[in-house]
Amino acid sequence: MTTMKLTLEILFNNADVVKAVIDRTKATQQDEIFWRRYLDFEETKSRVFKTYLGTVTGVTPGSIIDRNSNKPLRERKSLGSGYGEVAHLGNRYQMDKDRLDMIKSLIDKFNAAKPADQVSAMNAIIDYIVDDVRNVRLAPHKRMDLVVGDLRSDGKASVTMEDNPLGIALLEMELPVKRVTPTPADKDNFITYLKTQIEAMRPTMGRFSVMEMTRSTFTKNIVGAKEFQNTYKMILSGAQMAMAGGLITDTMTNQVFSGIGLPPIRIIDDKNGDDMVGTPDGKGSVLTFKEDRITLLPQDKIGKMMWHEPYEISDPVPNKAYTRLEGGMWISNWRTDEGRFMEYEAEWIPNFTAPNKIAIFDLSTMNG
Numbered sequence: 001m002t003t004m005k006l007t008l009e010i011l012f013n014n015a016d017v018v019k020a021v022i023d024r025t026k027a028t029q030q031d032e033i034f035w036r037r038y039l040d041f042e043e044t045k046s047r048v049f050k051t052y053l054g055t056v057t058g059v060t061p062g063s064i065i066d067r068n069s070n071k072p073l074r075e076r077k078s079l080g081s082g083y084g085e086v087a088h089l090g091n092r093y094q095m096d097k098d099r100l101d102m103i104k105s106l107i108d109k110f111n112a113a114k115p116a117d118q119v120s121a122m123n124a125i126i127d128y129i130v131d132d133v134r135n136v137r138l139a140p141h142k143r144m145d146l147v148v149g150d151l152r153s154d155g156k157a158s159v160t161m162e163d164n165p166l167g168i169a170l171l172e173m174e175l176p177v178k179r180v181t182p183t184p185a186d187k188d189n190f191i192t193y194l195k196t197q198i199e200a201m202r203p204t205m206g207r208f209s210v211m212e213m214t215r216s217t218f219t220k221n222i223v224g225a226k227e228f229q230n231t232y233k234m235i236l237s238g239a240q241m242a243m244a245g246g247l248i249t250d251t252m253t254n255q256v257f258s259g260i261g262l263p264p265i266r267i268i269d270d271k272n273g274d275d276m277v278g279t280p281d282g283k284g285s286v287l288t289f290k291e292d293r294i295t296l297l298p299q300d301k302i303g304k305m306m307w308h309e310p311y312e313i314s315d316p317v318p319n320k321a322y323t324r325l326e327g328g329m330w331i332s333n334w335r336t337d338e339g340r341f342m343e344y345e346a347e348w349i350p351n352f353t354a355p356n357k358i359a360i361f362d363l364s365t366m367n368g
Contacts (some may be wrong), residue, residue, distance in 0.1 A: 012333035149288030175355035
């Protein structure tokens with residue numbers, strides 16, 4: 001029995017190899033997909049779909065009636081509705097010839113290895129091509145990280161030529177969130193202002209489960225609020241030491257907020273590279289959440305990532321191998337006379353179930 005000789009073409013078109021590479025990219029903690037914290041995939045059979053912009057928070061109490069009388073007729077409150085359309089995402093990456101030469105060298109070692117050594121030789125190949133596949137697999141997710149981050153922290157999102165080089169300005173979204181704009185006069189007593197606003201919104205918007213903000217916003221506007229220190233001392237013992245050392249954390253603050261009826265804080269952090277997405281020009285990273293914003297969410301899961309199957313899957317290009325991933329996404333590796341390329345395609349758009357139950361405090365005016 002002869003063993004088939006491995007080549008570049010066989011390697012990149014082998015479903016088991018591609019799956020092994022993809023599984024290895026998923027194991028990398030630094031490549032967490034942030035939007036998955038808030039949305040789950042849901043398929044739409046049409047690129048244009050109906051979207052509901054609001055849901056009823058409270059239940060109207062039932063009527064007490066005479067046992068012999070007719071029941072009062074009630075109408076269900078209508079849901080605000082509109083239409084959404086999935087965005088088409090795709091890129092093509094030309095593989096560097098130096099990298100291809102290295103992969104070819106690793107393939108030669110695999111072909112020359114004894115059967116007992118071929119597993120480790122294949123692992124060396126997979127380890128080397130993980131970064132190429134990682135970029136292709138994560139690219140559309142990172143775009144959605146930015147879009148969902150903008151929608152959560154600003155209620156609107158757009159994709160422009162500046163942050164979508166060689167692409168098109170195709171996305172413009174705005175959600176009917178509740179917007180609150182404190183003034184400079186509210187800064188010194190911001191905790192009281194925050195509590196008063198949240199209590200005023202409760203009858204129509206219900207309870208909020210969490211407040212999101214960046215670490216700098218937390219430090220400047222929560223810990224930095226003049227009244228916070230007095231509130232902190234009143235509720236927690238031993239706070240003076242923590243305050244003197246500048247060691248107040250969101251966990252400590254949440255103990256205070258729990259005592260005064262405020263939702264817990266969640267820090268969208270750039271301290272350890274969390275919630276950061278690389279810029280298209282490769283010059284750095286940006287935080288997925290805007291500064292000077294505090295967003296109040298009704299729960300962690302706030303909608304769906306609508307996906308539609310790209311056309312090319314139903315009409316595949318001959319001699320081109322496709323690997324399908326969740327959300328209808330596909331990736332492929334193919335060879336032309338110009339070189340070897342990796343590419344992907346996906347059709348996604350975030351659909352927030354009840355954006356009118358989200359409140360966003362814009363602190364830019366308050367902070368000047």
